[in-house]
Amino acid sequence: MQRNEEPNAIVVCRDLAKVYKSGALEVPALNGVDLRIEAGEFSVLVGPSGSGKTTLLNMIAGLDRPTSGSVWVDGQDLGALGKGELADLRLRKIGFVFQAYNLIPVFSASENVELILSLQHVDAAEGRRRSLEALKSVGLEGLADRRPQSLSGGQQQRVAIARALVAGPSIVLADEPTANLDSKTAEELVALMKRLNAESNVTFLIGTHDARVTAHAKRQITLVDGKITSDEALAGSA
């Protein structure tokens, strides 16, 4: 398997382009994106609606295939992987936090977190221990046996973060994780992600409109019309 030569790079995108076709109509979503994300970064992907943030995150996650260009995650060329291998890569190296519908409603909080570990064949006792630990790290100690519908939106997002982190991924991709949350809860969630980034050195790449998120980032990548128009280092408040 082809390996990326760039050390420390968790994500490398080269001349990435994606064109969606609708009949005869072609809609470019990404156009010549070059991007490199280093291990331990806490970066945000910003831009107006339709700028290509979600498309770029999906490309990095291997959920969508580029029209041209390449994506490398933790040294692996996603273009060389089949559907099953991409699923395995997501399982072991990528954590996800979406805007909504993050959890399986028939599973409790801890079962949602354990799901990842069970797919990785971690035994039940160890899975339970690690899921409780992950839930504790996101401040949900005592709510492990609650089902999603009895948790608030913020608590559900915390469970999603615990699930994203429990298997020790190389990168956590979050797409508008605070969009459905009130200000206070959103602030707390961003602070939590920032703390976990600092404590465990897990790389975060967050697609967002939310200024409260960008305020915590160390790097801001701006996408407009499918192109990176700016890529700047930020102070990143503690």
Add this chain to the structure above:
Amino acid sequence: MRVWATLLALAWRNVWRNRHRTLITLAVVGGGLYSVLVLASLMDAWARSSEETTMIWVTASGQIHAKGYRDNPVAANGMAEPDSRLLSQLESPEVRAWAPRIRVQCIVQSEYRSLPANLWGVEPSREEAISAIPRHIADGRYLEGPDDDGIVLGKRLASRLKTRVGKRVIVLAQAADGSLAQRGYRVVGLFAGNLEVEDSEVETGLAVARRTLHLEGRISEIGYALQAGANLGSVTAGLQSAAPGLEVEPWTKLAPMAVAMGELANGFVWVWLCLTFIFIAIGILNTQLMSVYERLREFGLLLAIGMRPARLVLEVGLEAALLVGIGVAGGLAAAVGTVALFGRGVDLTILAQGAEYLGAGHVLYPSVNLREFLEVAFIVWFLGVAVALIPARRAAKTDPAEVIAHAT
């Protein structure tokens, strides 16, 4: 193993997620299977009743005749009494009883009417062991020995002849020498229990019939009845090898209509099973497709976090296996209970006449054939799960990027 346990837990909880829909599906699967199993039991009971009725009223387990008798059943086509070789086979442990008979076509004449019938000359003590007629005397008495010169008529035939016990009838038949034999008999008994036989058969003593038909030392047929569990084919073959000059035929050849009834019943059950399964399949397909389309976002999420598409097919397949399995178990249990209850006898008295003409008895006794029940249940379960793989494949083809984008 751990993955299986997780997928099983997920499947089980998803089954009960929409209780209303699940209960409808269970009713369709369970009700469908129940109808097939109960119908199969009733049809099987009908076929068995038809076979038993044929054997006890008409054919016994089988009959032996001279060659040509079946095509032309006249006195001249008779045969000698069984020789020692045939006798040793007839006395084998697998043969419960046998009886020599004279049987010719005749005209029975009363003072009012003449009607065609079959005249049987019988040995009453032997006949009682292989025929239902001696045990179904409705009026008068049965014959008392081979020299009994009375005659026993079917109740229906007697009614049509406008005769009764104590009155005399004249029987005309062609004797072995070709002459027309005629003899008067006093009616000593009337039998009832099978409309077709009641209408066509009359019996007198074997020795009397012999004398009348000039058949000294000869008979028309030997009827034989087997012990329960004896193999009809091997006994028939044994008898045939002991009497190569005669025709030994099992009841299945003597009464092909009864066999056809059994085959028809079996075929009807399979047709019903197919029709029922089509309804079950439509029910399963409909509910599972609805369930899958409602949960596309969840499937997208599972694929996004790293579940392989094949495992998603497995999860949805497990849901179907559990759902159909519960329905099948319910239908099976209800059918076993119902058939066990029917096992005491389903009284068809109200349909008696029709049932008899179709060869069945007044009361059917359905029984639980557990092996057959389990086979049909497995077929329904297996095909039900196979049908559910269509929505399962749809689930696995979910595009996570698309469904998650639509969720936000």
